Amino acid sequence: MMKDEKEKIDLLFQQNAAEQLAGVDWDELNTAISSRLDETEHSKTSVRKHATIFRIAAGIATAAIVLIAVIVGINRPEGVKLQNGRRAVVKFIETKGSALVEIKHAGGKGKAVVDIGPSRIKLVKCDVRIIDFNGKRPKTDQRPSWIIVKRAEPLFADNGANTDMVDIMCLF
Amino acid sequence: MSDSQKANDDIERLVVASQAGDKGAFDQLVRLYQRRAMQLAVRMLGDASEAAETVQNAFVRAYLNIGKLKQTKRFEIWLLRIVTNAAISQRRIAKRRKERIKIANGRGENDSAVSPVDKQIAEELKDAIQQAMLKLPKNQAKAISLFGLKGLSHKEVAEIMDCSVEAARWYVFRARQKLKVLLKEYL
Numbered sequence: 300m301m302k303d304e305k306e307k308i309d310l311l312f313q314q315n316a317a318e319q320l321a322g323v324d325w326d327e328l329n330t331a332i333s334s335r336l337d338e339t340e341h342s343k344t345s346v347r348k349h350a351t352i353f354r355i356a357a358g359i360a361t362a363a364i365v366l367i368a369v370i371v372g373i374n375r376p377e378g379v380k381l382q383n384g385r386r387a388v389v390k391f392i393e394t395k396g397s398a399l400v401e402i403k404h405a406g407g408k409g410k411a412v413v414d415i416g417p418s419r420i421k422l423v424k425c426d427v428r429i430i431d432f433n434g435k436r437p438k439t440d441q442r443p444s445w446i447i448v449k450r451a452e453p454l455f456a457d458n459g460a461n462t463d464m465v466d467i468m469c470l471f
Numbered sequence: 472m473s474d475s476q477k478a479n480d481d482i483e484r485l486v487v488a489s490q491a492g493d494k495g496a497f498d499q500l501v502r503l504y505q506r507r508a509m510q511l512a513v514r515m516l517g518d519a520s521e522a523a524e525t526v527q528n529a530f531v532r533a534y535l536n537i538g539k540l541k542q543t544k545r546f547e548i549w550l551l552r553i554v555t556n557a558a559i560s561q562r563r564i565a566k567r568r569k570e571r572i573k574i575a576n577g578r579g580e581n582d583s584a585v586s587p588v589d590k591q592i593a594e595e596l597k598d599a600i601q602q603a604m605l606k607l608p609k610n611q612a613k614a615i616s617l618f619g620l621k622g623l624s625h626k627e628v629a630e631i632m633d634c635s636v637e638a639a640r641w642y643v644f645r646a647r648q649k650l651k652v653l654l655k656e657y658l
Contacts, residue, residue, distance in 0.1 A: 307658045308650050312514060312619055315600045318593045319519040320509060328509070328523055332501050332530045339531050340494065 479544065486543040489534075497537065501530055504547065507620075508554045514616035515558040517601030521565050522558075529557040551623075552631045555613045562612070566605050596657060603653035607646055610634075614642035615650070 482503065488496035508529060512522035532553050540549050604612050610632065617628040618639075629636040651658065 304651055304658060305647055308647055308654065309619060311596065311600065311654060311657055312615075315517060315593075315596050316510060316513045316619075319513045319517075319522070319597065320506075323509060323519055323523070325505065328505055328526070329502060331523070332505065332527050333498060335527050335531050336494065336497065336501075336534050339534060343535075 482546060483543050486537070486540065486546045489537050490540070490543075497534055500546070504550055505530075507547070508550065511551060511554050511616055511620055512558050512561075514619055515555065515604060515612055516561060516565060517597055517604050518565070521561055521601075524564075525557045525561040526554065528561070529554040532557065548627055548630055551617070551620075552633075555617065555631060558616075559609045559613070562605055562609070565601070569602075569605070599654060599657060603650055606653060607649055611642045611646035611649065614639050615646040618643050 482500070485496045485500050485503075489500060505526060508526045509519075509522055512525040512529075513519055516522050516525065529550070533550055536553075540546065542549075604616075607615070613632055614628065617623060617631055618625075623631075625636050625639065629639045632639055632642075634642075
């Protein structure tokens, strides 16, 4: 590009900028900026105030939820009979390796061996083998742990009446 | 201590005070830098009212983010970067506004040639520059505006644009090429 054209472009810009800036009322601009900053400061304070109110409300709501959960937990029926061949929700006390679940099923009292694996997962679907209450301990490398069934409401259809295998959902 | 060094120290003190929440100190920074910010915004947008809106937005952004400024001595560079970004945002608004005016008036893009006779030359030049700047890609618009701002070195321009000096020069070259075509009636 010719140097002359380059200079002309720059000159046009300078000319326009000078003309535009000549009409600016600097005090007015300053007042407008200050006013915007005041509004910003005010909304910042307002946001902080609302955040505090929100935190308090959230705290109250959390406390209420915890209270309701405790009341529901206390009132939950325990020792409900588990029918053989049905799925159930059980709560584990021990959560390491294999676990032995004591349950009551249609045929009487029994025990179930549950492999819960090494990981501490929140929810697991397990195959449960019902064993004789007075039978021998299962021959596994890991020692079984005792687990008390907290709730045993049948949830799903069974796997068949002539089998002693039960699927249970385990919460722990 | 030289006068410029004293002035820099004063500015740094105002920046530190602003970071500590002193709004009065920030107001002083506004008074010191509003002309500089306007010069840049006018160059980028071609129009004083659009520039004034941009500068207000830029100072609000600066006020909200001044706590993040680590190099307090670099306040001017930091502020000018905010102004260029605010001007890019304002360009979108200005473009939409121009489109609405065109539709409302039922005028085409080249109708400036049939504008009222009493329209001042300065007003026409402003419109032409504004239209031309809106057509430039944002990096070219930033570069040509910053290069024309007095007192900024090429290195500082590159720093504001977050690119190399060579890249900034290239953007200026490309911008001038396009402006040569867009403003040919005035050259």
